[in-house]
Amino acid sequence: MSTLLRHAADPLVVDLGYGASGVTTVELAHRLRAVHPRVRVLGLELDPERVAAARPLAEPPWLDFRQGGFELAGTAPIVVRAFNVLRQYAEEDVAGAWKLILGQVAPGGLLVEGTCDEIGRLSSWITLSADGPLSLTVSYHLRTLDRPSTVAERLPKSLIHHNVPGEPVHEFLSLLDSYWLAAAPHQAFGVRFRWLRMVEQVRARGWPVLDGPRRWRLGELTVPWHTVAPA
Ligand SMILES: C[S@@+](CC[C@H](N)C(=O)[O-])C[C@H]1O[C@@H](n2cnc3c(N)ncnc32)[C@H](O)[C@@H]1O
Numbered sequence: 001m002s003t004l005l006r007h008a009a010d011p012l013v014v015d016l017g018y019g020a021s022g023v024t025t026v027e028l029a030h031r032l033r034a035v036h037p038r039v040r041v042l043g044l045e046l047d048p049e050r051v052a053a054a055r056p057l058a059e060p061p062w063l064d065f066r067q068g069g070f071e072l073a074g075t076a077p078i079v080v081r082a083f084n085v086l087r088q089y090a091e092e093d094v095a096g097a098w099k100l101i102l103g104q105v106a107p108g109g110l111l112v113e114g115t116c117d118e119i120g121r122l123s124s125w126i127t128l129s130a131d132g133p134l135s136l137t138v139s140y141h142l143r144t145l146d147r148p149s150t151v152a153e154r155l156p157k158s159l160i161h162h163n164v165p166g167e168p169v170h171e172f173l174s175l176l177d178s179y180w181l182a183a184a185p186h187q188a189f190g191v192r193f194r195w196l197r198m199v200e201q202v203r204a205r206g207w208p209v210l211d212g213p214r215r216w217r218l219g220e221l222t223v224p225w226h227t228v229a230p231a
Contacts, residue, residue, distance in 0.1 A: 001079065005036040008078040008106065016072070016101070017085035018043040022054030022065055028081065029063045042075060044068035070100035078109045083125070086157045087115050094158045102130050110134075115154045121145075122154045126225065133158075133225040135210055136169075138176075142191045142219040148176035148198075162230045169228045175202060176221070192217055 005011040013032060015025040022043050029041035043065040045051050054065040066073050072080065080101055086094055101111050107130075114125025114137075121141035127134045136159070138151050152163045152173060159169050176198065183197040199216045203209050210222040 002035045004078055004108070004110065005032065005039055008108075010076070010078070010106065011036060011039045012075060012077040012106075013039060013041050013079045013081065014072055014075060014077040015041065015043045016068075016070075016080055016082040018045055018050070018054065018065075019084070020050060020053070022057045025054070025065070026057050026063065029059075033062070040064075042066060042073075042077070044073055070097050072101065072104040074104075076104060076106045076109075078106045080105060080109070080111045082111065082113045084115055086113060087160075089157060091157055091161055094156075098128060098133075102128060105130065113156055115156055117154055122151050124151050124155050124159075126156050126158065127222075133229070135222050135225055136228045137220055137222040139221075140195075140219040142195055145180075145191070145195075145219070148180050149173040159228065159230070167231050169230075172207075172223065172228050175205065175207070179205075192219075195219060 015028055018025045025041060025043035032039045032041060040062045043054055045054070045065070045067060046069050048067055051065055051067045058064045082101070086097055089097065098111065098113070105111065111128040112125050113128065114123060116123035121144050123139040125137050127137070138148065140148065140151070155163060155169070163170050163173065179198040179201040182201065183194045186194040186197045196213070196216060199209060199221060202221070207227065208224055210224065211220070215222070
């Protein structure tokens, strides 16, 4: 992500459908700015009242709020974050929404479309380029993690109805559960150690887990889209 922002002619990031309050957009903006000082963040909302409510939080020109939807208000961001937005739509609307958004992003840009629980302890997202979905990430607050398949209820819309036996995403979550259980003795060394042991086992089983220990240690695990795409 930081490489993408660093090399972008215009490092604009859109937080699409930021919701009742703009505070998460503000937090996102400050975190990104710490990594890349030229970044600009734009919060877009369909709901004009939510735009009006967030405006006092704007810090133009680098952080702003406007009304807009999947057409991204005519902007061409390098990254679009859309969290807990498509879950309100029907599964058959997802491909069209992805297409509209990706038709607007700057060349080489990405869409991060995901879902999380209210306090951010369970999260999952799909990363997409103009060529389509690239990967699925599941992410957990490890100290409160019961078992990895609890993310099932927070899967992106395009996967949530496919978490049934015979579907790849179900196989994936079941596998994580069984290795998580098997790694229980490692919890004595800390939950992070247990998680890393689980990741090691998933990789040993031949799953092409992406990224590396720096991300895995955060309680994240990313796999290529083709390994979990609906059958
Ligand atoms: C549940 S809130 C999500 C808020 C925030 N992103 C979060 O994760 O907490 C969903 C928001 O998406 C907005 N929304 C729905 N469809 C949208 C669209 N096509 N474009 C922009 N915003 C949209 C709604 O107005 C609502 O405020």
